[in-house]
Amino acid sequence: MSWILAIGFLVLAPLLGGLLEGADRVLCARMQGRQGPPLLQPFYDMFKLIQKQSVVVNNVQDVLVCGFLIFVVFAGLLFFWGGDILLVFFALTLAEIFFIMSSCSANSPYSSMGAQRELLQNMAYEPMILLTAIGFYLAANTFNVNEIAVASVPAIVYLPGIFIGYVFILVIKFRKSPFDLSTSHHAHQEMVRGLTTELSGNVLAIVSLAEWYENILLISILGLFFLNGTLWSVLAAVLGCGIAYFVVVLADNVFPRVKWDAMIKSTWIVTLVAGGINLMIMELLTR
Amino acid sequence: MKVSKSPWMLHYDGSSCNGCDIEVLACTMPRYDVERFGVINTGNPKHADILLITGGINAQNKPVVEQIYSQMPQPKVVVAVGICACNGGVFKDCYNILGGVDTVLPVDIYVPGCAAKPEAIIDGVIQAVALLDEKRKSVREDKKEAGQ
């Protein structure tokens, strides 16, 4: 069964990821009083990029970008196969490092600024990611995704604070807010797209493909909070993810001009308050 | 799938009076919303398909414009917005103005007006987009010929 899920992820995640981004762009446009692009616009963009000439800055960069894609896909496969959630997060971080290295390798000031901001961003959300993994362990007594998914009580019952913290960092992980981060999806001019400044054509297409995989993985981890092995919990997970995604898009549009220093402060406060208190209460209750 | 389905635009302000620039930005706002056609106002020449220039060319911005154009990957089109970008306009006889954009770049679409109306700019962009597909075809044919 878990093999089927893993293969399903491999095949369907790009489709779902593209649709998610399309829906996101339409939703954003509607929130701003615009009509917005067609739902399938991300796919048009992808095919356009594949057809464009690709200006290669150096060969290392392309290899590193491929590494980014491979490790994101690996993390996703591991998750859907039902592996260790800690390992999933580590693989995801490794993928991120490939991406950062790729932009460091280009000899462009905007690229390296993008890489630095990406590191800052990692510093901001990584504690929350670790707390999420620890929270799952305390709730289900295992790091194994398969076992967490069939726990008798869904994890969100024990981990409401961690859930809130995780949704909070999703705003950063989906590259929405702050607008001046490494490569924000909506501020197309800020830092000349930072991390992707020197990428063009099909290499850029690989980056968006990897991001589609990553987004689907991140949102599936969100769904894991709701699962307890029954069918209704799957429905609850889909509904919960939808609502959380809407909240993320709304937050991005309500606070469109958050800067990176505000991000670091607020993320750590949320991590400490929501995540920390949640863990403390759990410790007290389970003792 | 056509290239024209996803035209990403790079806006460069030459020596314009900013009148045309405001109209270009108005195109991306709710009233005209060029994102309906998938247009993204990018800031990166390496991601751009359309180079949209307002204002004429002067001695200082000539190398800048040339460099931006050379950094854009094929296929690409150039749109000159406003009469200044078309032939120098009211600034034509100034000592520092070399002329319209076509003095340095091969301009594909001219959008006249002072300032160019958003409707005219969108019309120009749509025509540019149609050209993208043709250029894509000719790039392919060139490649084929080179292969034979």
Ligand code: SF4
């Ligand atoms: S065409 Fe008119 S509005 Fe546009 S830049 Fe020239 S002077 Fe300004």
